[in-house]
Amino acid sequence: MATEKTDIVIIGGGIAGCIAAISLIDSYQVTLVDKLLEPTERIGESLAPASQRILKQLDLLEDLENQVGTLYQKNVGMQSYWGSDQVHLVDDLRNPDGFVKNLNRQAFESYLRKAVEARGVHCLWGSKLHSSSYENSHWQVQLRASDDPLHTQTISASFVIDASGRQSHFAKSLGIKRQVEDKLVACWVTLPNTKTNTMSTISASENGWWYSAVVPNDKRIVAFHTDADLIAKSELKSTASFLKLAQNTTAISEILKEHEHSIIFQGTVAANSTKLEQVAGQQWVALGDAALSFDPLSSQGMFNAMASAMQLRVLLLEFGFTAELQKNYTEQINQIWQHYLKHKSIFYQAETRWKTAAFWERRQ
Template sequence: MLKETELQTDVVIIGAGVAGCIAALALCDSYQVTLIDKSEMPEERIGECLAPAARRILQQLDLLTEFEHQLATSTPIPLHLHNTGLQISWGQSTPYVTDNLNNPDGFGWRLDRQVFEIFLREKALQRGIHCIWPAKLVHSEYQGQHWQITLAQLQHEQTTNIASQFVIDATGREAHFAKKYTARKQHDRLISCWATVANTIENQLGSICATQNGWWYSAPLPNQRRVLAFQTDPDLLTKDLHRDAKLFTQHAQCYANQAKILDVCQQPITLHGIVSANSTRLECFAGQQWAALGDAALSFDPISSQGIFNAMASAMQLADLMKKLDIVNKIEHDSQLQFKKLYQQQIEQIWHRYLDHKRYFYAQEQRWSNSPFWQRRQQPSSIVV
C-alpha cells in the first residue's frame, strides 16, 4: 500500500533539466522552491553546444567559477570541450569555417549534457532547494487559489501531494503539465538519427553538411567520442538507418567529413536511435499561476544551436518577471492577467525571431530546390498536424 505525504511550497518546478534547474536557482533566493524530475539520473543526450553568452548567466547565478574550476581540474579527460568552431558545407560544395575567436564572451562549450545537468542538480541541492526524484507527475488540479500536484514515487512506495502557489513546466518537448491546459503546435517533423564513435582524428572542429534529404552533424564529445547525426523527416529516412550500424556507416561515408572520421576509426559505431528535433510551441505559454519553460514552451531545430542557451535565458527571464510582479503572492485576476500577457509577449518574440533565422538559414541551400526536405523548409511556416 502506498504511503501518502503532504507538502506545501511556493513554486513547483516539474523537470530538473537545464531549464528547470536554472529557474530553481534563480528563484530560490525569493521563494520556497520544490524541484521535481521523473529520472533519478539525467539521461544521456546527443552532443550539445552551449553558446558563449551563457557565461553571463552562469556568472549571474554564481556558478561560473566552480564550472570553470571543474573544467580546469578534469584531467586527463575533460568534462566539457571548448567549441572552437564549425566546418560547414551548406549552400555550396566547398566547406567554410565559422568560429568564436572574435566573440567577446570567448569560446562556448561542447557539453557532456548529462554531466552538466548533474552539476546543476548538485548546486540546487546545495542551495536548499527541495528536490524530489525520481517522481512521476500523475495529477494536477487548480483549486482554492493554488495548485494540487500529485506525484508517484514508486521507488519509495509513496504518493506525494504538493500544494503550490505556482507551477513551472520544464518537462521538455513532452510538456507533461502544460499540454493538459493548452494545445501544442508542431511546425515540422524533423528527427535526428544519431550515433557515437571513438574520436581519433586531429581536427576538433564540428561539421555540418547539407545533403539532398537532410543534413549531417558531427562534433567531438568530452569523453573522447564523437557524435554523428543525420537530420531528416521520418518519411525520408532510409529504412533501418537507425537500427543497422553497417547501413548507417555506409550512408555517412558518402560525405567527405563523415568519411574522414570513419576511415580512421577502427572501432564500431554505437547507434543511439532516433530523437525528435522538430520545431514546436505551445499555443499559450502561461495560465492561471503556471508557466511553461524551455523545450516545454518552445523547441528548436538543432541547426540553431540555441536550445540550451534559450532554456537558460528564458529561465532567467521568467524568474525576473515572477519576482518583479511578485506573481507567487499576488494571485488576483489583474496581476495574473498582466503576468500572462507579458510572458506570452516575451516568448512570442523569441519564437518569431527563431523562425526568421531558421527560414533564412535553410534558404541558403538551393542545390536541391526540388527535394521535399528543402521545399518544406523554404516555404512560409505552417502548422503540421
C-alpha cells in the same frame, strides 16, 4: 500522506528546470521534480558563448570552468559545408563571450543538479507528474514514484513551472496542444575521437544534414537530421544503416570510417520546431523546450532555456503570480518564436543545391 506546501513547484529537472530553481531559490520556496533519478546520456552539447553570462550571474561558471576536459571542452570553431561543397570556417575568436563549450551533456546536467541541491532547493528525483488540480488559488500536484506507482505524494504550490521538455507533461494534462512546424528527427551515434582537429562539422546532404562534434573524454558525436517521413524507420535503427546514409557525405564518412567498429548507435529523437499553443495560464508557465523546441541547427536550445528562466525570474519578482505575469511572459515567448522562425528560414534557404529534394523544398 501529508501534503507538502511550497511556493513554486518545477516539473522537470533538466537545464531549464535547474536554472529556474537556482535563480528563484533566494526569493521563493522551490520544489524541483524529475522522473529520472539521474540524468541520462543525450544529444545536445553546444553551449552558446552567451550562456556563460547567465552561469556567471548565478555563480556557476567558475566551478564549471575548473572541469575542462571532463565536463566540457572548448570548441574553436565549425567547418561548414552548407550551401557549397567548399568548406567554410566559422570561429568564435572575436566573440566577446569566448568559445562554444562542447559539453558532456549528462555530466553538465548532473553538475546543475548538485548545484540545485547545494542552494537549498527541495529535490524530488525519481518522481513524475500524475495529475493536478487548481483549488483555493493553489495547484495541488500529485506525484508518483517512477519505480513504484503505488507510492504517491501531493504538493500544494502557488505556482507551477512546466520544464518537462518537449512532452510538456503539465501543460498536456491541461489539454493544451503543440503547434508543430516540421517533422525533423535526429539519428545519432557516438564513437572515439583520435583526430587532432577538434572543430565541429556541419554538412548538408540531399535528404537532410549532418553534424559532428568532439565532446570530453575523447568522444565524438555524429548526428543525421532528416524528416521522419523521408527515410524508412529501418534505415534509422542501426550502425550499418547509419554508415550507409553517410556514404555520400565525404566530410562525415571519413570521420566514421576511422572507428567503424567502435560506433555505438544511440537512437533517434525528435528534433523538430514546436510551440506550445498556450505557454502560460493561471499561476503556471511553460519553460524551455516545454514552451518552444528549436531545430538543432540553431544551437540555441540550451541558451533559450537558460535565458527564458532568468527572464521569468524578473517577471515573477515584478508581477508575482498574477495575470500580468501571464500576459508579459506570453508576449516575450511569442517574440522569441517569431524571431526564431525568421532566422531558421534564412539559414535553410541558404542551401540551394537540392532545391527539388523534398527535405529542402519544404524549407524554401
